[in-house]
Amino acid sequence: xxxxxxxxxxxxxxxxxxxxxxxxxxxxxxxxxxxxxxxxxxxxxxxxxxxxxxxxxxxxxxxxxxxxxxxxxxxxxxxxxxxxxxxxxxxxxxxxxxxxxxxxxxxxxxxxxxxxxxxxxxxxxxxxxxxxxxxxxxxxxxxxxxxxxxxxxxxxxxxxxxxxxxxxxxxxxxxxxxxxxxxxxxxxxxxxxxxxxxxxxxxxxxxxxxxxxxxxxxxxxxxxxxxxxxxxxxxxxxxxxxxxxxxxxxxxxxxxxxxxxxxxxxxxxxxxxxxxxxxxxxxxxxxxxxxxxxxxxxxxxxxxxxxxxxxxxxxxxxxxxxxxxxxxxxxxxxxxxxxxxxxxxxxxxxx
Numbered sequence: 001x002x003x004x005x006x007x008x009x010x011x012x013x014x015x016x017x018x019x020x021x022x023x024x025x026x027x028x029x030x031x032x033x034x035x036x037x038x039x040x041x042x043x044x045x046x047x048x049x050x051x052x053x054x055x056x057x058x059x060x061x062x063x064x065x066x067x068x069x070x071x072x073x074x075x076x077x078x079x080x081x082x083x084x085x086x087x088x089x090x091x092x093x094x095x096x097x098x099x100x101x102x103x104x105x106x107x108x109x110x111x112x113x114x115x116x117x118x119x120x121x122x123x124x125x126x127x128x129x130x131x132x133x134x135x136x137x138x139x140x141x142x143x144x145x146x147x148x149x150x151x152x153x154x155x156x157x158x159x160x161x162x163x164x165x166x167x168x169x170x171x172x173x174x175x176x177x178x179x180x181x182x183x184x185x186x187x188x189x190x191x192x193x194x195x196x197x198x199x200x201x202x203x204x205x206x207x208x209x210x211x212x213x214x215x216x217x218x219x220x221x222x223x224x225x226x227x228x229x230x231x232x233x234x235x236x237x238x239x240x241x242x243x244x245x246x247x248x249x250x251x252x253x254x255x256x257x258x259x260x261x262x263x264x265x266x267x268x269x270x271x272x273x274x275x276x277x278x279x280x281x282x283x284x285x286x287x288x289x290x291x292x293x294x295x296x297x298x299x300x301x302x303x304x305x306x307x308x309x310x311x312x313x314x315x316x317x318x319x320x321x322x323x324x325x326x327x328x329x330x331x332x333x334x335x336x337x338x339x340x341x342x343x344x345x346x347x348x349x350x351x
Contacts, residue, residue, distance in 0.1 A: 024265070027342040034338025040331035044146065051147040060140035060297065065124040068314045069131030130316030133309060141297050142320045148298040150328065152212050153279035159217025160278075161271045164224030165260075171225075172232025173255050182225075189222050198281070202290040212291050216278045224270050231263040265343030272336035276329050283325065299325045 028034055050056045124131075129139035171182040189197070201215040235241060236259065244254050279299075285291035286300025294301075299321045306318035 024339075024342045028338055031338040031341065033334055034342070037331040037335035037338065040327065041335055044150065044328050044331075047143060048147045048150055051143050057140040057143040057147075060136060060144045062137075063123065063135035064137055065127045065131035065135040067131065067133055067135050068309070068312070069123075069125060069127050069135060071130040071316050072126045072128050129320045130314070132305060132317055133314075138302075138317050138320045141302060141317075142299075142324045145298045145302055145321065146324055146328070148209060148292060148296060149279055149282055149300070149325070152209060152216070152282045152292075152298070153275045155213045156216035156220065156278040156282075157271050157274040159213060160220040160274055161224060161267060163217065164221035165228050165267055167221070168225040168228030169232050169255050169260065172229035173236050173251065173259070175233070179229075182229075186222055186225055189219070194219055198285065199290070202285065207290065207293050209292055209296070212282055212285060215285075216281055220274055220278060220281075224267070224274070227266060227270060228263065231266055232259055235259045235262060265340075269336060269340040269343065272332065272339060276333050276336070279325070279329060 047056070123135055127137050127139065129137070129142065132138060132141065167182050167185075171179040197219045198215055201218065202211070205211045205215065232255070236254075241254055241258055244258050249258070282291055282298060283300040283303065286298050287304045289304070291300050292298050302317055302321035306315075306321065309315075310318055
């Protein structure tokens with residue numbers, strides 16, 4: 001039986017320091033608001049996946065109810081007033097053809113109509129979240145709108161994050177003429193109001209989901225660029241980067257294998273904020289008629305339709321779109337704040 005000659009060395013060999021992401025997850029789990037927000041966001045993504053697969057909201061374009069069907073909790077819709085039938089004058093000296101020239105054709109048309117079978121479609125007077133002006137289910141529209149609005153926000157945030165990270169890393173790491181050129185490009189985009197840039201791109205590229213993603217991605221990268229550039233300028237002269245350079249690591253390797261992982265928390269949190277901002281921007285674009293095409297639905301198109309319905313007292317489409325958007329945006333914002341606090345390196349020394 002042999003004993004370990006140096007138990008302290010064995011203990012040190014087994015012990016490992018806690019990873020950055022593991023420690024961040026531990027801090028995030030202690031944040032109750034962050035965990036509740038994460039649960040809500042995950043529930044929305046499950047709903048979006050179900051809508052994309054056709055499990056729910058498959059027939060959102062189907063007219064399942066009467067026009068402007070009320071929400072179920074409001075009770076049955078009041079019966080529509082039936083138009084009074086026009087009394088046909090009768091009498092021995094009344095000539096119907098003089099009153100209605102088509103009167104002799106009515107009997108012939110009635111016989112022809114009997115030859116064709118018709119199917120009466122029963123439409124609901126009430127729906128869970130009500131119906132729109134065409135009788136489509138507002139709940140199904142809100143779910144399908146969630147799929148498109150959230151997809152646009154996430155996809156546009158990924159495009160903007162990719163552009164901002166690449167340009168910011170290049171400018172901050174190399175500096176010099178390359179940095180000056182990229183700074184000039186950044187200043188050009190910052191000098192023009194973002195809303196004018198969005199309208200200009202929308203006028204040139206037209207409408208559609210892909211167009212909205214490209215527009216928001218091309219106009220929303222500047223804030224991330226500035227932040228990534230500052231982080232790369234700070235890290236490029238640190239000891240671990242100089243040590244990598246001393247052993248022959250290339251510039252690309254130093255940028256993306258050494259510096260980028262150490263600032264990934266900044267990029268991740270910034271991307272979360274971009275998702276929220278781009279969802280709001282898509283709603284505004286669709287509301288103004290510059291967003292998704294007319295054969296699709298999003299929170300913005302629902303709010304645009306609800307504008308004319310609200311005048312007639314039909315408020316349920318406005319409430320449904322606003323409620324879905326408010327819940328998701330609030331939960332995602334709170335989750336991003338909790339993630340930022342969990343990834344903040346300054347908090348590691350406070351535990």
